Amino acid sequence: MTDGPLLELRDLHVAFPNRDGSRARAVDGVDLALPQGEVLALVGESGCGKTTLARTILGLERPASGEVRYRGEPLRYDRRSLKRYRRGVQMVFQDPAGALNVRQTIYEAVAEGLRIQGVEGNEEELVAGALSRAGLRPPERFFTRYPFEVSGGQRQRVVIAGAMVLEPGLIVADEPVSSLDASVRGEILALMQKLVQEMGVTMLVVTHDLGLAWNIADRIAVMYLGRIVEQGTTEELLGDPRHPYTRALLSVVPESHNLTPQILAGEAPDPTRIPAGCRFHPRCPVVASGEAERLGIEVRCRGTDLGLAPVAGSAVGSAHRAACHAVPVAEPDEAPV
Amino acid sequence: MSAETQPATAAPTLLSVRDLHVTYPTDAGPLEAVRGVDLELAAGETLGLAGESGCGKSSLATALLRLLPRGAKVTGEVLLEGENVLAMKPGRLRAVRWTGMAIVFQGALHSLNPVQRIGPQIGEAIELHAQGKRAKTSARVGELLELVGLPARRAQDYPHQLSGGQRQRVLIALALACDPKLLVADEPTTALDVMVQAQILRLLADLQERFGLATLFITHDLSTLAAACRRLAVMYAGRIVEEGPAHAVFDAPAHPYTRALAAAFPIIGDPAFRHNPSGLPGDPPDPRALPPGCPFHTRCPVVREECPHTAVELWPAGEGRRAACVEVRG
Numbered sequence: 244m245t246d247g248p249l250l251e252l253r254d255l256h257v258a259f260p261n262r263d264g265s266r267a268r269a270v271d272g273v274d275l276a277l278p279q280g281e282v283l284a285l286v287g288e289s290g291c292g293k294t295t296l297a298r299t300i301l302g303l304e305r306p307a308s309g310e311v312r313y314r315g316e317p318l319r320y321d322r323r324s325l326k327r328y329r330r331g332v333q334m335v336f337q338d339p340a341g342a343l344n345v346r347q348t349i350y351e352a353v354a355e356g357l358r359i360q361g362v363e364g365n366e367e368e369l370v371a372g373a374l375s376r377a378g379l380r381p382p383e384r385f386f387t388r389y390p391f392e393v394s395g396g397q398r399q400r401v402v403i404a405g406a407m408v409l410e411p412g413l414i415v416a417d418e419p420v421s422s423l424d425a426s427v428r429g430e431i432l433a434l435m436q437k438l439v440q441e442m443g444v445t446m447l448v449v450t451h452d453l454g455l456a457w458n459i460a461d462r463i464a465v466m467y468l469g470r471i472v473e474q475g476t477t478e479e480l481l482g483d484p485r486h487p488y489t490r491a492l493l494s495v496v497p498e499s500h501n502l503t504p505q506i507l508a509g510e511a512p513d514p515t516r517i518p519a520g521c522r523f524h525p526r527c528p529v530v531a532s533g534e535a536e537r538l539g540i541e542v543r544c545r546g547t548d549l550g551l552a553p554v555a556g557s558a559v560g561s562a563h564r565a566a567c568h569a570v571p572v573a574e575p576d577e578a579p580v
Numbered sequence: 581m582s583a584e585t586q587p588a589t590a591a592p593t594l595l596s597v598r599d600l601h602v603t604y605p606t607d608a609g610p611l612e613a614v615r616g617v618d619l620e621l622a623a624g625e626t627l628g629l630a631g632e633s634g635c636g637k638s639s640l641a642t643a644l645l646r647l648l649p650r651g652a653k654v655t656g657e658v659l660l661e662g663e664n665v666l667a668m669k670p671g672r673l674r675a676v677r678w679t680g681m682a683i684v685f686q687g688a689l690h691s692l693n694p695v696q697r698i699g700p701q702i703g704e705a706i707e708l709h710a711q712g713k714r715a716k717t718s719a720r721v722g723e724l725l726e727l728v729g730l731p732a733r734r735a736q737d738y739p740h741q742l743s744g745g746q747r748q749r750v751l752i753a754l755a756l757a758c759d760p761k762l763l764v765a766d767e768p769t770t771a772l773d774v775m776v777q778a779q780i781l782r783l784l785a786d787l788q789e790r791f792g793l794a795t796l797f798i799t800h801d802l803s804t805l806a807a808a809c810r811r812l813a814v815m816y817a818g819r820i821v822e823e824g825p826a827h828a829v830f831d832a833p834a835h836p837y838t839r840a841l842a843a844a845f846p847i848i849g850d851p852a853f854r855h856n857p858s859g860l861p862g863d864p865p866d867p868r869a870l871p872p873g874c875p876f877h878t879r880c881p882v883v884r885e886e887c888p889h890t891a892v893e894l895w896p897a898g899e900g901r902r903a904a905c906v907e908v909r910g
Binding site for chain 2: 288394395397425430431432453477492495496497504507508510511
C-alpha cells in the first residue's frame with residue numbers, strides 16, 4: 244500500500260442523459276481524499292448528488308470523466324477488477340429492511356458476501372465473528388432467524404455484519420440511521436465508531452444529518468448541486484462554517500446553536516440546469532440580502548464559477564476550504580502546505 | 581346537516597383525553613397499544629408528543645379522530661370542546677373530523693389521490709362540509725394553497741408533479757380546508773429534507789399564530805418538538821411517562837427515557853457529544869409481553885431494585901411537570 248489516501252476522487256464528473264437530450268450533471272467536478280481510518284461525512288440535501296457520488300465510489304456508476312482511486316490505483320470497470328474492488332469497499336444502505344432478502348436467514352445474509360468472493364476459511368466462524376462484532380450476541384441465536392423476526396436496530400446490525408465480514412478497507416454508508424428510532428440511532432453510531440477504532444476501517448457516511456457528523460465524523464464535506472462547496476474538520480466546519488449554504492444547513496438544526504434560522508426557499512435545484520456563476524447564488528442569502536452587492540462581489544456571484552479555496556483565518560495547517568466569493572481566501576503564505 | 585347539538589363548554593380546554601385505551605385484535609391475542617393516556621390541550625396551544633415506533637403514539641393520534649381500523653377497541657373519552665368524539669354519531673363525526681380537528685400524516689404521497697388534480701381534492705373537502713357554490717370553492721382552494729406557500733395555479737397539478745415538500749404543503753392546505761380548531765400532525769416532516777423540514781415547521785408555526793390553531797405534534801425527534809411546542813409529553817410502551825413545559829423537559833428531563841431521547845440528537849458544538857453517540861441498549865418491549873413493574877426497567881440505565889415490582893404512575897416532578905419514575909416519587 245502507498246502512503247497516499249485510501250480513497251481519492253479526482254475531478255469526478257457523473258452525468259445522466261435525460262429524454263429530451265439534456266444531461267443531468269449529478270456529480271460535477273469533485274475532488275476528495277479520504278485517508279485510512281478516517282470517518283468523512285458527506286452532507287447535503289437530497290438531489291445534491293451525494294448518493295450518485297457514493298454509487299460512483301462503489302463502482303455502480305461510471306464517471307463521465309475523472310477517476311476514482313483506491314489504494315493508489317485507479318478503479319477499473321471490468322468484471323474481475325470490480326469484484327475484487329468490492330471485497331475491499333462495502334456499502335451499508337439506509338433502509339435495513341429493504342437491504343435484506345426477506346427469504347434469507349440472517350446467517351445466509353451475512354455468508355452471502357463470503358461465498359460471492361470465494362473467501363477461504365471456516366464460514367460459520369467468520370459469520371459468527373461478524374455478527375458478534377456487530378453486537379448480535381450470542382451470534383448462534385441469530386443464525387436461523389429471518390430479518391422480520393428481529394428489530395429494526397438489529398436488522399441494521401445484520402447489514403453492518405454483512406459488510407464487515409469481508410474485512411473491507413472502506414465502508415460507504417448511505418444515511419445509516421435515518422430510518423431508525425432515536426434510542427437505537429445512538430447505538431448504531433456507537434457501533435460504527437467502534438468498528439473504525441478497533442478494526443481500522445475507513446468510512447464515508449452520506450447523510451443530511453449534521454448531528455450524526457458531530458457524533459462520529461472526523462471531517463465533513465458539504466455538497467451542493469454536484470460540487471463540494473465546503474470541507475474541513477468537523478470542529479472547523481460546524482464551529483466556524485464559512486459557506487452560506489453550510490451556515491444555513493446548520494442554522495435550521497433545532498436546539499443546537501446560536502445562529503438565526505436561515506430557511507432557504509425552494510428545494511434542491513435541478514442538476515440539468517446548473518446556474519451560471521456560483522451555483523448557489525439563486526438561493527444564497529448573501530446575494531438576496533444585498534450583502535454581496537455591498538461587498539462589490541455580486542457580479543462575480545452571478546457570473547463566475549469557482550472551486551474550493553483555503554479560507555483565511557483558519558489555523559496553520561488547516562485544510563478548511565470553501566467555494567464562496569464572499570469568503571476571504573487565505574494568502575498563499577498562510578495556506579496549508 | 582347536524583347542527584351543534586351541544587354548546588361548547590366554557591372550559592378553556594379544547595381537547596381532553598381521558599384514560600384512553602386502544603387494543604388491536606391479533607392472531608397472537610389482543611395487543612394493547614395505548615394503555616391509559618390522559619392529555620389536555622388548550623385552545624391555540626401546541627403539545628408535542630414524543631415516542632418511538634411501537635410506543636402507541638400513532639394509535640393515539642388516529643384514535644382521536646376515530647380513524648382506526650375496524651376491530652380496534654377504543655375505551656375512555658376524547659372530549660373535543662366537551663363533546664365525546666368516541667360517542668358521536670357518524671354524521672356528527674364527519675363534520676367534526678374536518679371542522680373540529682384535522683390530521684396531517686407522514687408520507688404525503690400516499691395521502692393524496694395520484695390520479696386526481698390537487699384542486700378538486702381540496703375542493704371536495706370544502707364542498708362536503710360547507711356546501712358552498714362551485715365558484716366559491718375554486719377561490720377558496722386558491723386561497724388555501726397560497727396560505728401554505730404554493731401558487732394557486734398548483735391546483736391544476738397532479739400529486740406526482742409536486743416535490744415531497746410541496747405535497748406536504750398540500751396536505752396541510754387540505755387539513756385547513758374547513759378551519760379546524762385542532763391540527764394533529766403525525767410525523768409531518770420525517771420523510772423530508774432538512775431545509776424543507778424547516779420550511780414546513782415554520783409554516784405550521786405561522787398558521788398556529790395566525791389562526792390560533794391548536795396543534796398536537798407527534799414525532800420521535802425530541803429536539804424538533806422542543807423547538808416547536810410549548811408543552812411536551814413523552815410516551816413509552818403505551819403510556820405517557822413524562823410531561824411538562826417543553827424546554828424544562830428537554831433541558832432537564834426527569835425520566836431516564838426522556839434523557840435518552842434528548843441525548844439521541846446531539847447538541848452540535850457540545851464536547852460531551854463529540855465522538856460520543858448515545859443511545860439506549862435493547863429495543864422497545866413487545867406490547868403483548870410488557871416487563872412487570874415499570875415497563876422501562878429492562879432498558880433503564882439507572883434501574884433500582886424496586887423497579888421491577890413498582891407500579892409507576894405520573895408523579896409531580898416540579899412546576900407543571902409529571903414523570904412516571906420512582907426517582908421523582910420522593
